[in-house]
Amino acid sequence: MKILSFYKKSSNLSRLFVLYIVLASTFITILTSAFQLYDIYKNDISGIQKRLNEIQDSYSSNIASRVWVANIKELEIALNGILRLPDIEYIEVFEGDELIIKKGSFPLSDSIVKDFSLFHNFNKKSEKIGRVHVVASLSSTYQHLIDQAITIIVSNGIKTFLVSGFIIFLFYWLVARHLVTLANFAKTLNLDALDNTLILNRNTHKEDELDHLANTLLRLQARLRKSVISLEESKITLANSEAKFRGAIESAVNGILIINQYGIITMANDALCDMTAYSEKELMGEKIEILVPDSFTNHEKLRNAYVNKPTRRSMGLGEVFSAKRKDGSQFPVEVSLTPIELEDGMMVSAMIQDVTVRHQIEEERIELLESLTQKNEELERFTYTVSHDLKSPLVTITGFIGLLKKDIKSGNEKRIESDFARISDAANTMQDLLHDLLELSRIGRQMSPNKDSDLNSIVNDAIELLHAKIKSNKAHIVVEPDLPIIYCDENRIKEVYQNLIENAIKYKSENEKPEITIGVKDEKKNNSNKTERVFFVKDNGIGIEPRYHSKVFGLFERMSTEKEGTGIGLAIVKRVVDVHKGRVWVESEGLGKGSIFKFVLPEKRKKSKK
């Protein structure tokens, strides 16, 4: 049966419904039955009372007269008659207060008692002569009630339960089955199955609440279907836009990172992975600090500050940070930040540009610019020096030719001779200058390629070339043993030593024999803990005051007009060392303290494996 099946499979609602119907029916059955039984009981009781009253009416005078005459026999007959009446079980008669007769047995069950007085008419005067006590039993009434009760309850029960059943059926037929349909429909109403139809099996044509409900459900279904379709569409749009976004990000040359407000990496593009040598998988879920060098200790603090007050920060502000690769190595980067506001928080997109190459180029550019500026200055100074110094002997020559003419005219022979000497000296000076200039210009133009050269033999060759000068000045030269192999143009470095030794002899002390020491030692580099290998030529000569220490290396600069030479020697030394990309300088505490000329040459570059 459908109702049963409805009951069985359906919800608490129907179970409750049936339960309440059953309870109500039972209650109604009990209530109506109780009423009916009470009614019967009342009827029976009043019947007994009526009978007792009738007994009083019809028997009291009869009994009274028999008591008056004291006819016990007659009295007995009368009492027996009464006892034959239904329900009357026991009767007593009192004359005055004295029991004169009793008949029947006192009932064991509940009873009703009736007392009435006996009057005797005497001289038109009614006089009380005794009384009667009648007891009626209720046992037959109860029996009757019990008999009736079964019938009543059964019939009432059947009636009520039939009505209940009918109500249940009606409920089922009119409401419940449709509710089930509706409920089932609603139950299947999910995003995967939106094509089910809802038809209520009803004959009524008038719309009622169920139809409204059904229509509402159908409208809901339609709306759902629409939402699902638009959801699908937006899913596709989203996927497309995600693909476009991803494509754009992956095609970017710069590294792109997206981190959430807690600094967790949620996305990293290929360029960034290439840059840092991490895979995207390794970066995902890591804190951004994985890419920040350990020395940047307050990055997290700065990041939090940024999240609290996010602003767009573009690249090219000149701020260069360091980033850390997987292997711990660092590289310079420029970073631009863009906050991404989301419904549920914020993210930050970081664009990261590896500026290593740009940095190198920039450094090379600065270096080049510096060297160009230096070259330019050098050239300017060179031109200036040359024009001045070459013009000088020319002025002398023309001047003394003029003076010579005058002296020839006046016949001053002594002067004529000195004029000639001046002219000849000037011509020689000019020749020397030209020779030295040519020599200087060769350095840098005519260089042999650097090679590993034995400094011992370089220094010995230089000393050999100056043999005559050393001997004539009685100079003593000490060469430290085991000079290293150096990477240089050996002929040019030989020139350096030649000039330095020659200078040391030229500016010797007046009182002492020249004492010259040549060697190498490691010295601390300026502003760092590193040491560098310094070559030195030390003398005990006249020394140089500190204020002239840089001037001595200038072209045609001489510390004294009394010494021979053009002032090219140290200019050549400086030029050779410059061409080797080294540095040269002089240390001297001043006049009479001797001088140490020092220079460093860059170490041979180790060939990289690339």
Place this chain on the structure above:
Amino acid sequence: METNVQNGQPLKILLVEDNDAHAEMVMRSFEDNRIANEITHVDDGEKALSYLHRRGEYENESNNSLPDLILLDLRLPKVDGLQVLKEVKSAEKLKSIPVVILTTSNADMDVAKAYKFHANSYLVKPIDFDDFTKMMDELGYYWLAWNHKPFLE
């Protein structure tokens, strides 16, 4: 004019010139035109300053024998001419002494720097001897005869 005397003092020139030959040329020119009574020649910038400040080897020179004119070459050993000029023009005692730059350099930078450091005149040594002689004559007349100098204590 036989001799030139201003304020009753003989006229003196300090010649700062590292080239002996040039120094001789200048001195002979002045000898010939008999303008200066006394020319002191020093051959580097350091000596020039020592002379002017009366120190070192010039310690014993008397104070009132400061020169009336300084002829200054620019390219000098040790302290160069521009440095000498700068020091002269910043020394209260010396700055009113006319300083004439006499050099072979006609580089714009040198001219500009010389005037910046308050040189009173800038002369380039002519290569032609007649020009040279003429320049020396006129130089002497201009600065020592025509030009009035302040009274120096």
